[in-house]
Amino acid sequence: MNYKNFSIGLTGGIGSGKTLVANMFADLGASVVDADEVARNLTAPGGEGIGPIRKEFGSQFIRPDGAMDRAMMREHVFSDARERLKLEAILHPLIRDVSLRQAQEAKGDYVIFVNPLLVELPIWHGMGTRVLVVDCPEELQVSRVMRRNNMSAEQVRAIMATQASREKRLSMADDVIENDRGIDEVARKVEYLHAAYKKLAENSAS
Template sequence: MRVGLTGGIGSGKSTVAAFLREAGATIVDTDAISRGLTVAGGAAMPAIAQHFGADYVAADGALDRDRMRALAFSDADAKRRLEAILHPLINAEALAQADAATTALVVFDVPLLVESGRWRARVARVLVVDCSAETQIARVLRRPGWTRERVDGALAAQTTRAARRAAADAVIVNDELPLAALQREVQRLAARWGCGTMVAP
């Protein structure tokens, strides 16, 4: 079973992914793949340097993430050009990792699954981790280096909660859910999808 996992920033999606891994699923983390492509010597760096220039390459040869993030938020064309470089490489590596998996459940952790329009056809189910915008903002502001302006920009770059929920086969509402209850909910879903053991309510 191949499942797509998504959720807005600050929804708790990474925690859900960790619980799915504990339940025995293979997690294919597209953000981690993207970071690997943009470290020094990463497969995407030559094209990024060619298309965006040396100003977007840090002294160690990796992507200057802060500068590129600011550009992508302010310039839609630059964002499209960056995605045209990264997305084919991310997709190829994600599918290779899934093909190599030996577990009953493979979960693609894709922050922009709904926005991309491509992932729905690749998975049998979509799991959305949802919470209110107020909860998202409060959680993300607790992260080091995040300002309200940066949080608002990240939220604006993502689709609406309604659009994510409309694309979902299952939704976990994670506003005030204790970690133990969240883990039980994840375990129940994993068991329903053929991975792990069903737990008592």
Template sequence: MTATFSLGLTGGIGSGKTTIANIFGELGATLIDTDLIAHQLTLPGGVAIAAIQAQFGSSFLTMDGAMNRVAMRELVFSDPVQKSRLESILHPLIRQETERAASIASGDYPIFVVPLLVESGNWKTRVSRILVVDCDEEVQIQRVMSRNDLSRQQVVAIMQNQVSRQQRLAAADDVIVNEGSIAEIREAVTALHRHYLSLAGKKN
């Protein structure tokens, strides 16, 4: 990465990664969201569309030429081989785009928001520090059930496809427990932002 200091931000589904990331963004960090990048790559005319069509067929595209997310999710969720095929298309493109975004970042320091940061394996060597957004697993389940209108069984299945809470915490340099009020969370983020500014050689 081109920046002298960079942060990898991750957390399980429903942990509140987006809320935390947005506060860092308000304070002056540049957010580079790999989920957003993946979404852009698979929109109509996106860079990944031709390879997805070649590998999976037109039935995995929508009428307007985007990746059919519902069909693809069902396929890769149940078949690790198909999941690997999709990742072999998307991951190099995501990496290329994240590096491009980092090279033109103008904020205090770049934050790479990566839901599957620990699962991906190589992020530990690509960023200066890893921040994990953590909360009780029951809190995660309730948040996702409410937000995405999913059953408990569906949410638990998604969580079981991610690394465990313990594995995620073991990879962390820093942790924010996202169970308090928004004021408490903002205070915690602000304190970490000041610390990261000093690591980036910036004035507080």
């Protein structure tokens, strides 16, 4: 399999259900490369991102165990766009390099790049032959993240404000999974798309 011939860029706003959908595709045989998971590894103790983050932001953002203090950094960058851009300039080139390396080594039917900023940042444009958007109403996003992350509505909306609008994501989508109708409906759509993607991947390899 060559991910350069065929791959999927999966995106959606916070709380839309990207992880749920990605896990379903993985269960069916796709190889999933998750940018958030890559970022967590880069900012874990000994991760490649720790040195540059310490240099740019200071040791107060590094926990005693050597990992980035995610809660402190989140609060810092979401209140200041310039600081967020600094963090993105450090992490996103590293995330891209690791993601491409993982895709090169993938053994599944095809590769899915899961990335919440696929639409927003130019560095991610073109990651995926097709763009798959997981979509749901914004109020549902807010309630899910409040429940999952123990955040206030204001905190969730501040994060959403840094992401592309629902309309912009949908305008760039080749395929859409609506995640507001129950898990069985999502599973049916994933199975349908997986069969289509597998065929496209096979055709691109021939």
